[in-house]
Amino acid sequence: MGKLSRFFKSILSQRRLVLSMAKREVKSQYVGSSLGLVWTFIHPLVLIFIFWVVFSVGFKAMPANNVPFVVWLTAAMTCWFAFSDMISGSTGIIVSHANLIKKTGFPSQILPVVKVTSSLVAHGIFILILLGLLILQGMPFSVFYFQAVYYLFCMLVLVIGLAWLVSALNVFVRDIGPAVGLALQVGFWGTPIFWDISMMPERVQMLLKLNPMFYIVQGYRDSFLNFIPFWHHPVLTLYFWGVALSCFIGGALVFNKLQPQFSDVL
Numbered sequence: 001m002g003k004l005s006r007f008f009k010s011i012l013s014q015r016r017l018v019l020s021m022a023k024r025e026v027k028s029q030y031v032g033s034s035l036g037l038v039w040t041f042i043h044p045l046v047l048i049f050i051f052w053v054v055f056s057v058g059f060k061a062m063p064a065n066n067v068p069f070v071v072w073l074t075a076a077m078t079c080w081f082a083f084s085d086m087i088s089g090s091t092g093i094i095v096s097h098a099n100l101i102k103k104t105g106f107p108s109q110i111l112p113v114v115k116v117t118s119s120l121v122a123h124g125i126f127i128l129i130l131l132g133l134l135i136l137q138g139m140p141f142s143v144f145y146f147q148a149v150y151y152l153f154c155m156l157v158l159v160i161g162l163a164w165l166v167s168a169l170n171v172f173v174r175d176i177g178p179a180v181g182l183a184l185q186v187g188f189w190g191t192p193i194f195w196d197i198s199m200m201p202e203r204v205q206m207l208l209k210l211n212p213m214f215y216i217v218q219g220y221r222d223s224f225l226n227f228i229p230f231w232h233h234p235v236l237t238l239y240f241w242g243v244a245l246s247c248f249i250g251g252a253l254v255f256n257k258l259q260p261q262f263s264d265v266l
Contacts, residue, residue, distance in 0.1 A: 147223040
């Protein structure tokens, strides 16, 4: 417990370094680009436009719960793409920063946190686009929008633990990278993003709800579209926090255990 406490305290003490490195990472993504950070708006806008053309115009998807399909879909994609970017980007972050890891005293545990922090920029832009769609569709404003902050916090607890876990294991087993990519693809289609979970039999629904990202995806829809408070799902909330805290503490323990060997392996 003492080592774990020092592990967390070292991250808090390096928060300025985390923010500085996160800013540098965001800027480095668009080095040499004349549009720069504008691309962070262009990418999600084009993606949402394609989905709108394919599903709303092409397949003529019906509104879900009286919500236009493109808005219903975007609410789920907003959190899933953030989760996917954070996990996939964190997997190889220790290996890609081998020069820093080999330096004596560098706190390598902050690197996954740096990636998670930098991904929040794109996530914030996605939320702005979602709010724009809500306004264009003439949908009502609600104080439940602010509930999304709670679900964002939930996702961060889950994703940081997983990021510590996969980034540490990837140093020793390089198959972790492809495995994480495959797991994210399976998770994308196994999470009710493009489809409504109510279309499944009850037994299948129970299995699908074991996926912790179901809680986050449904939470974003409850915050922006359905206006349902999170305490209306007490069992699901307790289950999610049990999984999220297990991942958070377990990821920290694994990272802390393997950290002293990083420099030797790299």
